[in-house]
Amino acid sequence: DILLTQSPATLSVTPGETVSLSCRASQSIYKNLHWYQQKSHRSPRLLIKYASDSISGIPSRFTGSGSGTDYTLSINSVKPEDEGIYYCLQGYSTPTFGGGTKLEIK
């Protein structure tokens, strides 16, 4: 199985900051990488598909980039409602998730 490693494990930021969350794959996944946000006691929500494609209804401050094995989710000017856990998912082979990055808003 393809291993996805997310970093950092936890990120604590103040509103207005710009943050970058990393997801690294154990082999190339050719942009078959999706990002999700999960708030406390809620289901995950799709934010970005295929590394950089936007999703209808998702604020434009969420953007994705990357290729090969390295991918990044950027959140421009973080808001308090962005607090939660962010996961990446690869669909290149048997789907696997990263371990998540917990985003805390001070």
Add this chain to the structure above:
Amino acid sequence: EVQLQQSGPELVKPGASMKISCKASGYSFTGYTMNWVKQSHGKNLEWIGLINPYNGGTSYNQKFKGKATLTVDKSSSTAYMELLSLTSEDSAVYYCAREGILDYWGQGTTLTVSS
């Protein structure tokens, strides 16, 4: 509006089996695969498998073969996941989610396995 409505929480005894339902609405049920995901310890996510409602074809994560069985009822636009020979390791929240990109998710079903 796309909605996936899952069945309620379950408390079952070790060794038993149980079935979770996921009723789809707001889109063509047979036009998209239905995936199932396990979330344990409030964080760790695992893909269990998928079913194609159009023809009933399935694909499973090797880890869950023999543990999960996926079926659908096209007449009611409902997908089912049966979990077999339950142990405490199966206690988790289970989600259904549409298509390979998991663009829509059910609200989750909490399963507790305990005597």
